[in-house]
Amino acid sequence: MIRKTVISLYCLIIICMGTATFIEKWYGTEFVHLRIYGAWWFTAAWGLLAAAGIIYFVRSHVRRRSATALHLSFAIILLGAMLTRVSARHGSLHLRCGETAGRYYADCGNGNTEELTLPFEISLDSFYIDYHEGTEAAADYVSVVTVRDNGGKTRHKVSMNKILSHNSMRLYQASYDEDGQGSVLAVSSDPWGIPVTYTGYALLFLSLAWMLADPRGGFRRLLRHPLLRRGALIMILSAAGVHTVSAVPARPKDVAGKFGQLNILYNNRICPMQTFAIDFTKKLYGDTSYKGYTAEQVLTGFIFYGDEWSNEPVIRMKGGAMKSRLQLPGYVSVNTFFNRDMGGYTIGPYLQEYYKGADDEFHRNVADMDDRLQLVMNLRRGTLLKVFPCTDSSGHTVWHAPTGKLPAGMDETQKAYIQNVFTLLYQYVMAADTAGFRAVTDKMIRYQHKNGGNSLPGKNRITAERIYNAIPFAKILFMVNLAMGLVTLAAAIFRLTHRNTERYRQKLYSHAATAVMAASFAALTVCGALRWIVSGTIPMANGYETMLLMAWCIQFVSIVTYRRFRIMQTFGFLLSGLFLLVAHISGMDPQITHVMPVLSSPLLSIHVSMIMMAFALLSLTFVCGMTALTLHAARKGTGVETATDMEALRLLSLLFLYPALATLGAGIFIGAVWANVSWGTYWSWDPKEVWALIVFMVYGCAVHHRSIPQMRRPMFFHAFMTAAFLTILMTYFGVNYFLGGMHSYA
Structure with missing residues (x-):
């Protein structure tokens, strides 16, 4: 009876928390904090769960000290939360x-x-x-x-x-x-609450590490299991162009590249003009180049050949609703939306409707198009070209645009230079004087070094950013990793159907795949290191960077475990490739910007990295589950025995699950410590916090096979682990793109 009570309360709390995040989306944060999270019945449910759990734990006669310490830490944390609620x-x-x-x-x-x-x-x-x-x-x-x-x-x-x-x-x-x-x-x-809560946290961190190290614990017993030691999982795997150049005028690549060496104040940081050019081209065209023209050529084209480039179909139509309703092609020009006979700015009336509340797909497409057109207009006006640094009276360096308002006390010679240098560049462009254009650009670079002071990024940072700009890491690596995942999977099927294949060929394939995995991991490491150098902070501040980190973690785990579990190579290629693909095509913003001051904490780096490692490991349990379900369905009715294979995959999944729960638990509560240090409350019931806790609680069920005997049945276990992955998708994508909240970085 007490076991059923614990399970019922546990499930009820999970359901209530998940439901509350959707209610918050519809009725607001204040409503759910008052009616759910702050309600007496919600507190009572946690209290009853703690009391029933303690009784059940005592009656179960658990002898392992690591398990006792772990469950005791949760009781202490709940006690601390109660003291905080009552006395804080x-x-x-x-x-x-x-x-x-x-x-x-x-x-x-x-x-x-x-x-x-x-x-x-x-x-x-x-x-x-x-x-x-x-x-x-x-x-x-x-x-x-x-x-x-x-x-x-x-x-x-x-x-x-x-x-x-x-x-x-x-x-x-x-x-x-x-x-x-x-x-x-x-x-x-x-x-009262903080000392008790922090005591619970300290005991939790200790017991999570103890859980993995305990010789009598489930994780260490898994490592000694005969199926894993015999390498049964290895047996499962074995058994299981030309550029089209248009007539639009442009600066030569080397000349445009020289212009790209200028620094610019963009996205509230000083970066190479090349970075601005790439972002500008991607926002318009969706790619870093256009018909063989580099991003710097596109940028200088709009600056110095504005009329010609405004007629060029360089803007990609993103929205189907706008494209269909206005009968537009896939790519349009700036001038498509300017027509004197139709009242000037043709999408202006639709834009006004959007600002008055029209929020359907068509009007959102119009607003997006207006943003991109305004980007072009502001570039042509010169207001975006903040390339001229000067020091104000307080000693701060301020960067100015040639058409912006300059300080009243600025030297007249310097003011005249800033206001006229782009006119001089334009004259050299019209005269086709490449040497003169380069000479003026060189002089602008010298001006920046003379007046930029400490605001200029260091040489190493500039070099790192130019290397990063030159190599589309996510695009290349997702194609390589997905391709290698399919190749290694095909190789396994080939070995299954051609059992007489020479052994040296199998080793050759294995060594080649290992080399590619190592190269891919090294490239992704370099990508992260370059972003770290450029931003000055560990790259995990937005959705794009955390997807890269997830792919990195998966590859790291795959490389570490490959020699013992050969199935990990295919898993590593496919999963990391999928995460990199999502980062590349999902619209996540890869721009490098300064992080908010509150995010400049080492605790944040530990918090995010541990949770990403946990999600990577849990993703591998999902692959184990899908592999088991697929293998079972394929062999159904064939008479081929699958029990050993299903059990082996269950053990492998558990091998990932234990460290995943340890890192996830540590990551969640390190985040709580950081929140308490930063703004005085370690838990605010934000949707991301709630769903991370739900993930922890749901996956925690899978290691309690004594309390939930069904978890010992391989097929039930694999079905559960496959379905549990939905909570991760909800935590990462659902919160970011639908629920919102403080932790949303879509």
């Missing part, structure tokens, strides 16, 4: 420069607040935003405060990922006044 106070404190405050506004729930007294007095000395040099991208938000307590005073800096702790109160940088003379600090007091 959260609020905000608004400070103005020179003013002293001793009270703050605490959140009472239901949107109400009350004014409470701080155990000290605090004043704001100054507030400032620390920018990345030469850009308007914020690197940090900093409040300099003085705390007065018991006759003494101390000075502190409060910034993102740097909190002020004093007398059981913690203060976090939350917001600031528009005039820069005020700051809003989040205030948190949780003297």
Whole structure:
């Protein structure tokens, strides 16, 4: 009876959490926090689950200390959460420069607040935003405060990922006044919940590692299993152009390439003009080149031959609704949408309808097209070409466009140079004077090095970015990996049907595939390293980068385990290829930008990398499940015995599952620590957090085969693991593209 109670409560909580994320999409965050996550019955369900789970665990007479420590950690974490809910106070404190405050506004729930007294007095000395040099991208938000307590005073800096702790109160940088003379600090007091919760976290991290190392644990027993030691899984695998040049004028490739060596303020960072040219061309055409023209040629074409290129069909029609309704071809020109006889800007009326609320596919297509047309218009006006650095009176470097507003105190000679140099370039273009054009470009480069100061990226960073721009890593590697996945699969089928194939040929195929896997892994590592060098942060800040990380993790696991489990080579090629394919074609933005200040934390890097490793391992359990189900269906009715193969695949799946659960659990709760350090709450019931917890809870069922005997049956296990993969898809893609939330980076 108690076992059924635990299972029923466990499933009920999972269903409630998953349902709540959809309700939040429709009714808003405040509604679900009040009616579900903050409701008495939801808290009671967790409390009953904890109580019933403890009783069931004691009655089960579990003797392994690692398992006891692991389950005890969850009970302590829930106790800490309860103490936080009962005793913690959260609020905000608004400070103005020179003013002293001793009270703050605490959140009472239901949107109400009350004014409470701080155990000290605090004043704001100054507030400032620390920018990345030469850009308007914020690197940090900093409040300099003085705390007065018991006759003494101390000075502190409060910034993102740097909190002020004093007398059981913690203060976090939350917001600031528009005039820069005020700051809003989040205030948190949780003297009982945090110590208990952190004790639970520490025990959890220890017990997860202990789970993998325990000689009596399930993971170590798997490694000693006869089926895996005999290599039965190896037996399963064995048994199972010319460019078309148009007449549009363009700068020669080498001359356009020289122009691409200029630096530009783009996406709030200083980068090579080449990067801007590539993004510009991709946004218009969907590729990094156009009919044999490089991205730099396309960019300089629109700058210096604007009329001719505005007639060129360089804009790819993305939306079928707009294409069908307006009877447009697959590629159109800028001038397609400008017609004096039809009122000028032909999609203008539809754009107004979009801004008034028309949100169907057609109007979204129109808005997207307008964004791309405005990009061309702003380029032709010169407002995007912020290539001229100068230092202002405060010592900061600011980058200007030739047609932008220049500082009033700027030297007149310098101002005239900035305003006229593109006119000079245009004159050389019209005169077909390539040497003059190159000479002026060289002078612009020297101007940037002279005036750019610390805002200019270093030589290594520039080199890394140019290498990264030159090689389409995701495009090449997804084709190579998917192709090799199919080849290795075909090779396995060939060996199955040609048992007399010479052994040296099999070794030759194996060595060749291993070499390709190693080369692909090395290339993906280089890709990540280049993005790291360019951005200055570990590349895991957006959907594109996490997909690359997922592919990298899968290849790493495949290489490490290949010698023992030959099936991993095919799995590694196919899965990494699929993730790279998704990164390439899904519309994820591969642009490299500065990360938000709150994301500049080493805990974030550990949090994301561990979760991505877990998802990679869980993806391999999905492949094991699909392989087992496919093999069972193919052999059904043939009289071929499959029991041994199904069990071997179940064991392999479990071999991936144990470290996956360990890394996923550690990743989730390291993220909770980071959140608590950054903004004072370790769990906010954000949809991504909720679904990550659901993944952990769902996959956790598969290792509890004593409590769920059906998990010992291979076919049930494989069906469960295949279906469980839907929770990962929901966590990664469903939240990003449908549910939204703080963790959404679609």
